[in-house]
Amino acid sequence: MGQHGMDPSAPLTGTPSKKTKRKLKYEMRKQLISFVFMIFLTSMAFISIASDAIPATFAIPFILLLAVIQVVLQLYVFMHLNERGNGWTNIMIWTGVLIAILTVATLMLLIGVRKW
Amino acid sequence: MSNAQAQSKSVLWDWLTTVDHKKIGIMYLVAGAFFFALGGLEAILMRIQLMFPEFTFLPAQTFNELLTMHGTTMIFLAAMPLLFGFMNYIIPLQIGARDVAFPFLNSLGFWLFLFGGIILNVSWFVGGAPDAGWTAYVPLSSESPGTGLDYYVLGLQVSGAGTLIGGINFLVTIINMRAPGMSMMRMPLFTWSSFVASMLILFAFPALTVGLLLLMLERVFGGQFFSVDFGGNVVIWQHLFWIFGHPEVYILILPAFGIFSEVIATFSKKRLFGYSAMVFATLIIGFLGFMVWAHHMFTVGMGPVANSIFAVATMAIAVPTGIKIFNWLLTLWGGRIQFTTANLFALAFIPSFVMGGVTGVMLATSAANYQFHDTYFVVAHFHYVIIGGVVLGLFAGAYYWWPRMFGYKLDEKMGKIFFWMFLIGFHLTFFVQHFLGLIGMQRRVASYLPGQGFDQMNFISTIGAFLMGIAFIIFVISIFTSRKNKVTVADPWDGRTLEWTMPTPTPEYNFAQTPLVRDVDALWYEKYEGDGKMKAAEPLGDIHMPNGSILPIFISLGLTIASFGVIYLDSVWWLIVVGLGVTFGAMFVRSIKEDHGYHIPKDEVLNHNKEDR
Amino acid sequence: MKFLWRLLPFTFILLMAGCGKQNLSALDPQGPVAEAQFSLISLSLYIMIFVIVVVFAIYVFVLIRFRERPGDTHIPKQVHGNKTLEVIWTTIPIILLLILAIPNVMETFTLADTEETEESMMIRVHAHQFWWEFEYPDYDIVAGQDMYIPTDTKIIIELEASDVIHSFWVPALAGKQDNVPGITNDMWIQADKEGVYAGKCTELCGPAHWLMEFKVIAVDPDTFEEWANNMAEPPYVEEELTEVAANGREVFEQSCISCHAVAGEGGNPAGGPVLTNFGERSNIAGYLAYDDVDGHQNLYDWIRDPGPLKPGNAMPGFSEDIISDEEMDALIEYLNTLKVLD
């Protein structure tokens, strides 16, 4: 573990390398864009419900789709899930999502009110 | 900072504040053994009551409390913590690590479990234990009078938090802390199966957390989730419980499978047959473990499509489990099988567990399950898999790792007496219960009427339970009488894996130098292909160690205090504030006080190693 | 060899027949549902015994052949594994499971077929802590504790519960389904032969869970018609009562009728079992012998203080201050007259 001799509570100094700076700048732009996009998606969802013009049979799947897109954006753009070395993290999150879907579906469908 | 903190304070303080995974492991084992004896005693009391028809040894209410506490104690406070004990002690050693990923959280996990267990058992002394079965089906549980069920909810909530923390800790430890060369596919099977079990913990326990939360809100704070008159639904609880509950049984069995893999390979002197198939099968079991929970609910009225799907999914688990069974058999095949006590337990596991497993598949036959469900057939099934799998695994692990953990071998002669008595008692107790179920005896009955053909078999069953009890007492005695069998070598069993490479007793830093791993069964490889010594992956140097802390106890204590505030909301609600204050206060202190640990200087490591060699 | 396989479960069943009580055991099915389930149990048992025999055979061989012998110190060959073997012991279990899974799925659907037909009959089963109530919508009658059914008729059962979850199980006729508050479940049963079949509650429902027993009484269809009609209008209503029994009726109408309906009068939804045909029960409260050695001591004890007899049950006791011994005799005499068949 060979970190002895260093003091982890000493402030880090210096500035990031040129490469990192460029990457950060690019990232910043990407995040701003996806933020705007997320705002847009939320508004779309809001409008599709708030306006009576759109039938619920369409609106419900539509807003759920929008929610899923937003989540993927959050996970991959804001939370950097796609970065290298996140293999296990991805496995755990998506396993969690799988079980989450099963759980929600079950509690909606299999609680005895309707028989399948 | 130097090793000032490490210097001798009182022994008690040392144990209370320790963050050493080995000491925490031992504390898990001690507490788990205590709860095992307690749960066993509860079982024996139940068996006495069931010895004769219409026996009046215990009132029905007490019986229901005993059966609830027996199940809950055995699963949450005995089997799982005992496994956690081995996992804590052994995993870091097997992967060549000096520590776990989160030593502080590790200790917190232990104390949460212990305080949770204490909360649960306090109920005996203050108006009665929970009485709705370990599954606590609503509305029986949500409407159960008294405070028993409140103790159940809060005790399990607190100890469940500890388990979740423990699970995450093992996952990160195994992923991040492996020694150089120890790739995932070189990990010993015990580490692998504990890894998968930890994944199950990570995803199963949150469902229980929510279930318990809802039950608490319903009972104490006026929630209406399960009140039919207010639009509630009682099946939701069953799903939440079993989404947790079924993976839970694999959380129990997988580490036990891991233990058997180690013990069988060691004592047949052979490499584990089909290593990658074993790993793969473990993963599949873990995955399928999440797809089948509703097989506990075939009679609840989900409908034939749902029942069929869950039935077939459940049966599928027989396939990977079978792969494991046959790979163990083939590991033995061609080996040189030594009948040590540890191996006796492992060998007895194979037929016992297969018998329990196949009745599981019978239960999974949904249309036939209508006959089996909630009868003694089910009781027989799960004791066969749990005792024939998990408990035999725990004893195998105890005999196997005892010298590593305590520096002496358990007496083999007493061990064999214990083994045979326990095994015979076990089959005597539970074999007849299959038939009891089929001829009409429901489970969870406080007694039964004469003249139904139940009498003899129940009597036999009780005798078997006595045998198991006596056997266990022999085991406990042998722990104390064996202390003279000192072990001074590092590798008393001609072992295969890294936990047998360090001096006995295990130094607090485990490895003076992080080992370099060159094959599966790293130690065996060096012994029989190399020069017998582990290669080091780093030069000898100062070793960084984390500081102990008393805060985990305070965090757990705070939650315990708050739990009493919830249970007695009407009178002492302010305890919630006090308790949460203590908990968050301790967390706050922890987060603002930076703690970088200390170093054991190189010279000291060198000296220590010389002394012990 | 093949012959032996067939014989094994059979001997096992013979063995069990000695233990199980008739009309209680799931191994002695008395109707098509239990028979179907029994044949699935047998099928699964064949398969499981096959699996066990294979595993045990390898196991015993290995333990004998490869045990360490004194003085033996050889190091066994470190085998890695074998692909062919892995495939074999993956495939064979899959095949065995398919053999079990397919009939199971078919049977699961058959048993779920609760569509009402011309010939079928419907009974609604309400479970209470700790007793059973049977409602016959086609006849507009309600019975307690004893469920009368006609033989050879498909009985559709709807299950409901009023307090906690219970589960309706008549092992010799059919597997169980749960009575779940707020939900209606259904199942069907059928009896081939006349007889009395023991039924049990199989979901933990409180301290007297173990005493929540009932009976299914299968009679021939004609008798059933008679029973059902008489339940609606009991013959004893017209008949002259003895003086004692008439006194008993008065006591009953004073103390009991608010909870227990007789001949369509009295009772309340939170009350107790309908007693219209109580005189024909073989058990009181599902388990106490009706005619015991001391005459009607059990009934007497039950009315005086039912609490200890069935812990947690909802019926209050009636001490001597409320019902004197003399009145009690009359009451019991009256209860004995409540018969609809003879």
Added chain:
Amino acid sequence: MAEKTVDQHTLPPNPEKATLEGRNKFMGFWFFLGGETVLFASLFGTYLGLRGGTMNGPGPSDLFHLDLVFIMTMILLTSSLTSVFAVISMKKGNFKGLLAWMSVTVLLGLAFLGMEIYEFYDYYHKGLGYSTSAFASSFYTLVGTHGAHVAFGIGWITTLIIRYRKSGLTLTNAPKFYTAVLYWHFIDVVWVFIFSVVYLMGIGG
């Protein structure tokens, strides 16, 4: 576990993952979020199973005001962005910026929480008590659990800001800030679903 030998005091590209402790924390926290996913799924499932159970009490369409909830959503989304800015500041070595953006995040979180409390207050006065119906209990429990997460996040980040206000960026505090930000994003993810599934679907069908 040989550490790459870098000068320990120069800013690495990913300070939160520069030490083993940091990597452990980072990974452990992600795993925890995997578990939290199941936790919230259980609450969502319970809500969806029970949302029809209003029992003559008020139901979604009697209660929800979408406009307020829409604003709440915007606030929380924005706070997600500000916490991203905080991380970028951190990677730039700009500790002041980190603290500042984190503070903005906390403020937005507080605004959100305030509105949620107002919302609950309002529903309560429209006749939706906690015990009114199964719908009420499951609604308050789901949304309330999320609210409790927000409150905990606020407390956590505030503690970090105060504790490290003078220390500068270090290898110990970088992972702490980073995990707090992950937590905050997760809260946002959950809210997106609450917004869609509870509120929009509650009104829309």
